[in-house]
Amino acid sequence: MIAPPVEVHLDDERLGLVRVGILHPSFTGRNLASSSFQYDESYLAAPGAFAVSPDLPLVTGRLWMPETHALPGAFEDASPDEWGQRLIEANHAERRKRDSSVPALRGAWDHLLGVSDASRLGALRFRATGAGEWLSSDGGVANIHEIDRVVRVAARYEAEDASEDDLAYLSDIATSPGGARPKANVRRADGRLALAKLPHSKDGDLDVERWEALGLTLAARAGIATSEWTLHRASGEKSVLIVDRFDRTLDGSRTAYISAASALGIGANDLSRYTYEQFSDVVNDLSADPREDLREMFSRIALTVLINNVDDHWRNHGFLRTRRGWRLAPVFDINPSTSSGVTASRPISDRDDPRARDLANLLDVADAFSLAREEGARIIRAVADQVRTWPEVAEGLGIPERQRRRMARAFDEDRIAAALVLA
Known part of the structure; x- marks a missing residue:
């Protein structure tokens, strides 16, 4: 062809x-x-x-x-x-x-x-070649006030009940977001481009997007860079998480982006090979401010382990192009999970078991992140100090008590307690 x-x-x-x-x-x-x-x-x-x-x-x-x-x-x-x-x-x-x-x-x-x-x-x-029209020229963005329609149309599509008009509508606004979960691009009232993360038919009675908002809240409180976000109540106990696009500036200009997978030079079928310790070499070589980005990455790994975020593959990390060069993009797709024994999670180092990651292994490789052991321990303790507040954060976000009981396993008390005394 x-x-x-x-x-x-x-x-x-x-x-x-x-x-x-x-x-x-x-x-x-x-x-x-x-x-x-x-x-x-x-x-x-x-x-x-x-x-x-x-x-x-x-x-x-x-x-x-x-x-x-x-x-x-x-x-x-x-x-x-x-x-x-x-x-x-x-x-x-x-x-x-x-x-x-x-x-x-x-x-x-x-x-x-x-x-x-x-x-x-x-x-x-x-x-x-030689054409004036960009590919693809489809609309690309829904108005924020259309969010309820977006949710309804996406639900019909997932239920295999979408009309031709539904498909055309979603194809206009929802082809660019990554991942397997339903998403759409929306324009906020002030003109900012944002990503609307929608409820999934397989979520059961769990408000997954509100739990991701909890992950973002804990990250921000731990000093980790996050995009601005808001929550929209979709229906019943389900929410839409609306996150500002980090690859667009306030005036709508674009920012170049590469995933960690691209930075590592790995393909779609090789995403589990590398450890966070190996990735630190890429950050050190690529970043315009390696010391700051290595410290940031160290904090993110601690958070990932402490909330049991098992979907931390290399396309869920990335870099943005700044005037000085490449820098880590704000953290994204950080979801607490009750899953255990997940082999596809990123191991911290060659000594780490991805099915049961241990922050002691992160501390042992603190030097790979340009940190003295004492500073690495302090960072882990500071992140753990924020993660242990998750019940109050969940209550503040309006997450029902039965969901909090169900998700408690994601925030392993023994793991948090051990992190709080690491030295």
Whole structure:
């Protein structure tokens, strides 16, 4: 299958809107097998030009992706995850029903180009060579006042009861967010772009989004960088968590983003290989302020363990491009969990068991995070001191008592007590 290359542009605060190069696809049948990228000479010569992806160094000539990566890392980050892919595929299937001339979906290539340009994560933008229209030109954002409609339409889609109009509506506003849970892009009353995290049909009687708000509250109280957020009561005991997009400035400008997976150079099937200790080397090499970001990462690991956040894969960490270079993005997707024995959690070090992570192992590798042992112990104690207030925080957020009893296992009392006396 042959598909034309696309122009790749960067919408950067310092450089402005600039074309950075051309992305060429390579197919095996209908699936994207690989791709190659070539920087424009004009971009390479521009003052302040930077590599838009860690696997795309600033060199002349064609750069080919290895077999493990169909797309460069930052381009994978700009593509949808499971939720967005499903919407693109469902909407595409409806279009083919109406018009048999619509070509079959081309896997990751059409996923990348099917995301709304208005809400695509990061600062990369795509369009056909010589064209004026961005890909995709779908609307991309719902008004904050539409949030109840968004919840209803997403629920119908999950129940496999969505109409053609429902699919078109969701495809406009909900293809860019990552992850498997339902989400949509919304515009706040003051114009800020935000991500609405919606209830899931599999949540049962648990208000998952309100528990994530608890995780964000504990993080902020522990001095960890978070985005601003609000809660909206959807129906009954379910909520929508509305989180400001950290890749957009207050005036709506875009900020380049790469995930930790891209920084590590790992593909979708290799997300569990690396430890947090190994990731500290990446932060040290990539960050414009490694000492501050290593300290921040150390605090986040302590919080992750203390609230039993088991969904801490490498796409749930990332970096934003600032005027000085790459910095850790605010923490996101931190969800307390009662799950135990989860092997897919990130191990702290080679000595750590991901099924039962131990903060003593974090303290043992404090030097990897440019911390003296005493300072590492102080940070862990400070985070634990905030985590132990979770019952009061939960009550303040209006989480019912029966949910608090059910979720208590996430906040293991013995683990918190041990963290409070680490030295």
